Amino acid sequence: MPEDNEDKKNRILDAATSLFAKRPFHKVLLDDVAQAAHVGKGTLYLYFEGKEELYLAVLFRNFSKLIERIQDNIAKNENDPKAQLTGIIEELIKSLYNHAAFYELLRGAIVSLPDNNRWSGERAKLYKLIENVLRSGIEKEVFSDSHPDLTALYIPGIVRSVCLRRPEAMTTEDILRHAGGFVLEALRPR
Amino acid sequence: MPEDNEDKKNRILDAATSLFAKRPFHKVLLDDVAQAAHVGKGTLYLYFEGKEELYLAVLFRNFSKLIERIQDNIAKNENDPKAQLTGIIEELIKSLYNHAAFYELLRGAIVSLPDNNRWSGERAKLYKLIENVLRSGIEKEVFSDSHPDLTALYIPGIVRSVCLRRPEAMTTEDILRHAGGFVLEALRPR
Amino acid sequence: MPEDNEDKKNRILDAATSLFAKRPFHKVLLDDVAQAAHVGKGTLYLYFEGKEELYLAVLFRNFSKLIERIQDNIAKNENDPKAQLTGIIEELIKSLYNHAAFYELLRGAIVSLPDNNRWSGERAKLYKLIENVLRSGIEKEVFSDSHPDLTALYIPGIVRSVCLRRPEAMTTEDILRHAGGFVLEALRPR
Amino acid sequence: MPEDNEDKKNRILDAATSLFAKRPFHKVLLDDVAQAAHVGKGTLYLYFEGKEELYLAVLFRNFSKLIERIQDNIAKNENDPKAQLTGIIEELIKSLYNHAAFYELLRGAIVSLPDNNRWSGERAKLYKLIENVLRSGIEKEVFSDSHPDLTALYIPGIVRSVCLRRPEAMTTEDILRHAGGFVLEALRPR
DNA sequence: CATGAATGAGTGTTCATTCAT
DNA sequence: AATGAATGAACACTCATTCAT
Numbered sequence: 001m002p003e004d005n006e007d008k009k010n011r012i013l014d015a016a017t018s019l020f021a022k023r024p025f026h027k028v029l030l031d032d033v034a035q036a037a038h039v040g041k042g043t044l045y046l047y048f049e050g051k052e053e054l055y056l057a058v059l060f061r062n063f064s065k066l067i068e069r070i071q072d073n074i075a076k077n078e079n080d081p082k083a084q085l086t087g088i089i090e091e092l093i094k095s096l097y098n099h100a101a102f103y104e105l106l107r108g109a110i111v112s113l114p115d116n117n118r119w120s121g122e123r124a125k126l127y128k129l130i131e132n133v134l135r136s137g138i139e140k141e142v143f144s145d146s147h148p149d150l151t152a153l154y155i156p157g158i159v160r161s162v163c164l165r166r167p168e169a170m171t172t173e174d175i176l177r178h179a180g181g182f183v184l185e186a187l188r189p190r
Numbered sequence: 191m192p193e194d195n196e197d198k199k200n201r202i203l204d205a206a207t208s209l210f211a212k213r214p215f216h217k218v219l220l221d222d223v224a225q226a227a228h229v230g231k232g233t234l235y236l237y238f239e240g241k242e243e244l245y246l247a248v249l250f251r252n253f254s255k256l257i258e259r260i261q262d263n264i265a266k267n268e269n270d271p272k273a274q275l276t277g278i279i280e281e282l283i284k285s286l287y288n289h290a291a292f293y294e295l296l297r298g299a300i301v302s303l304p305d306n307n308r309w310s311g312e313r314a315k316l317y318k319l320i321e322n323v324l325r326s327g328i329e330k331e332v333f334s335d336s337h338p339d340l341t342a343l344y345i346p347g348i349v350r351s352v353c354l355r356r357p358e359a360m361t362t363e364d365i366l367r368h369a370g371g372f373v374l375e376a377l378r379p380r
Numbered sequence: 381m382p383e384d385n386e387d388k389k390n391r392i393l394d395a396a397t398s399l400f401a402k403r404p405f406h407k408v409l410l411d412d413v414a415q416a417a418h419v420g421k422g423t424l425y426l427y428f429e430g431k432e433e434l435y436l437a438v439l440f441r442n443f444s445k446l447i448e449r450i451q452d453n454i455a456k457n458e459n460d461p462k463a464q465l466t467g468i469i470e471e472l473i474k475s476l477y478n479h480a481a482f483y484e485l486l487r488g489a490i491v492s493l494p495d496n497n498r499w500s501g502e503r504a505k506l507y508k509l510i511e512n513v514l515r516s517g518i519e520k521e522v523f524s525d526s527h528p529d530l531t532a533l534y535i536p537g538i539v540r541s542v543c544l545r546r547p548e549a550m551t552t553e554d555i556l557r558h559a560g561g562f563v564l565e566a567l568r569p570r
Numbered sequence: 571m572p573e574d575n576e577d578k579k580n581r582i583l584d585a586a587t588s589l590f591a592k593r594p595f596h597k598v599l600l601d602d603v604a605q606a607a608h609v610g611k612g613t614l615y616l617y618f619e620g621k622e623e624l625y626l627a628v629l630f631r632n633f634s635k636l637i638e639r640i641q642d643n644i645a646k647n648e649n650d651p652k653a654q655l656t657g658i659i660e661e662l663i664k665s666l667y668n669h670a671a672f673y674e675l676l677r678g679a680i681v682s683l684p685d686n687n688r689w690s691g692e693r694a695k696l697y698k699l700i701e702n703v704l705r706s707g708i709e710k711e712v713f714s715d716s717h718p719d720l721t722a723l724y725i726p727g728i729v730r731s732v733c734l735r736r737p738e739a740m741t742t743e744d745i746l747r748h749a750g751g752f753v754l755e756a757l758r759p760r
Numbered sequence: 761c762a763t764g765a766a767t768g769a770g771t772g773t774t775c776a777t778t779c780a781t
Numbered sequence: 782a783a784t785g786a787a788t789g790a791a792c793a794c795t796c797a798t799t800c801a802t
């Protein structure tokens with residue numbers, strides 16, 4: 001793969017992200033991806049091994065971006081688990097709100113591939129991040145939860161579902177406030 | 191379509207459910223469906239218009255079954271919103287636990303088809319069912335929630351995510367207990 | 381094959397005639413034939429061996445009818461070759477005018493089948509009939525023609541082409557008059 | 571469709587012409603066409619939209635070639651309507667003699683398609699060409715005919731029928747001589 | 761005899777992948 | 782490195798034919 005042309009690779013990923021967001025896997029044609037990326041179809045194969053690899057790369061890149069932003073956010077609110085948790089929810093909403101395809105990310109039930117591992121590792125990283133925030137809150141006694149590992153799963157699930165089917169009249173802020181409140185309430189120390 | 195053989199139609203739907211549960215749409219071959227249903231390939235077309243219609247029928251039938259079970263469960267626990275809510279979560283877990291393909295149901299972002307309406311109507315029915323339980327609980331002051339319409343979305347989201355990625359060591363009962371507790375806690379009157 | 385149900389066989393042939401007249405062979409479905417004949421699809425196979433046999437039977441029956449009518453017409457105008465020839469043209473026009481599919485009859489280039497023989501025998505019969513009229517006219521010195529066998533081919537060809545593409549404004553009589561005149565002129569003794 | 575490779579397109583058309591000449595539409599497989607054209611099956615779809623379009627393209631190309639040759643022939647025999655007419659018959663014989671499928675051309679009753687128009691336009695062109703030769707002959711008083719538009723239809727009909735069922739012993743020249751004589755006789759001024 | 765539900769071989773079409781330029 | 786024309790394996794879908802009722 002060419003080194004300096006990281007640009008072109010990103011153009012392809014952007015195009016693919018947008019198309020996989022709109023249509024299911026089997027309805028996205030590599031012809032379309034190439035066209036949208038202003039790239040020859042053969043070029044796709046210089047940067048990715050095939051359609052599935054491209055698909056995973058899309059998910060992976062976007063997922064990694066999300067994790068990075070969440071890490072930043074956690075760092076910014078050190079020692080304030082409530083703010084950290086709200087920040088996580090906020091980042092999740094921002095990610096999912098505009099990237100329908102991206103829902104696949106949290107799904108992972110479908111594609112099974114050799115390097116599925118790299119992939120589920122990334123997913124595990126997200127959940128661990130959340131779980132750690134929960135544990136630190138429990139330790140600091142601002143949260144109460146017998147199974148933070150499960151709760152870590154709930155939170156992306158909550159955000160995902162509300163982003164997919166959000167009521168028309170509702171703004172992102174409304175959703176953030178309500179979902180954040182819902183989770184904090186559930187975790188309130190007894 | 192033949193009139194009486196609802197049986198054969200169901201055999202096809204069963205086979206398709208099982209296959210769509212294991213593989214993504216484009217990896218499921220109609221040859222396989224036919225074989226699994228012990229039916230000629232042409233027979234599929236007597237009962238369904240094509241692959242997509244079959245896919246939707248699978249989702250629809252399973253979704254309808256779920257709604258029915260939830261309705262029964264709600265009726266059984268009349269006047270006890272907490273028990274109703276726990277029952278809903280229980281039914282959701284039972285449905286999602288074994289039917290990966292079924293996750294598509296709560297997703298719906300992807301497939302777009304003519305009779306998508308019949309389809310999203312069914313989905314709306316589920317959410318309304320949950321919302322009504324929440325509202326009755328609010329009225330009876332066993333729940334407190336400013337946006338039961340949003341919360342109605344969260345609940346399937348929570349169940350979905352935990353079913354998809356549940357920790358190995360956890361039984362269905364454990365999950366039900368924790369998820370139910372989580373939600374009830376979040377809704378506790380202040 | 382049932383003896384008394386010659387009726388049903390004819391109903392099938394009528395339906396098939398009408399459908400093969402409107403569409404090319406591969407666009408005519410046996411489902412349609414059965415429906416149009418108010419007969420179960422399986423019944424077709426009680427009377428005909430398959431689709432091709434049915435197709436040929438359609439052509440054959442109609443062709444035989446035509447030959448019969450032409451024979452009658454020739455007998456009626458004994459000793460008047462001009463009237464006989466005009467009669468032949470008239471019958472051809474009447475047959476072809478309403479039976480587009482029927483054009484296949486004079487064609488025969490396409491289907492090749494075992495009993496194609498019975499078939500081309502019938503076709504030969506038509507041409508022989510015309511040729512004989514021509515020969516009797518030549519003998520009586522009302523026609524002049526060095527190759528009546530070729531001319532016998534021209535006449536159905538002429539009628540066929542004008543029936544297929546006749547000018548809108550032209551009646552059957554107009555066509556008969558002109559085509560008949562054309563042929564008689566060509567055969568005029570020198 | 572690729573720009574420069576008119577060659578490959580013609581190779582496909584040649585192969586298809588030859589196959590459609592030998593078998594009816596539904597017996598011609600695209601696999602065979604591809605193989606005969608030494609081309610991958612998918613390549614067919616780069617140049618034609620589907621089987622029917624290919625079929626029509628075959629007819630159209632050959633028909634256009636015929637018309638061109640007839641036009642040249644007419645130009646070569648300017649001011650000699652008899653020679654022009656004989657030339658037309660000769661070209662028709664040459665075309666039809668070797669291209670059975672080609673009979674479809676003058677037929678056109680069967681296939682109905684969107685761009686059927688382009689198609690019947692071409693057919694109309696042929697008939698107009700003949701009609702004009704007839705009219706110029708009438709004007710010059712070497713022909714006599716009350717309906718040159720009808721006669722224009724007869725001529726391809728005559729050639730067609732004799733080519734389809736020509737007697738074995740007859741050469742192309744014999745046929746040309748007789749058919750030409752037949753027509754000229756029919757048109758002789760009275 | 762009559763039927764039409766069931767069948768599966770057969771075929772048109774798609775589209776990821778390759779490779780000559 | 783970049784391309785896009787060419788490819789053919791793979792697949793959905795059709796429909797003549799069969800056969801249990």
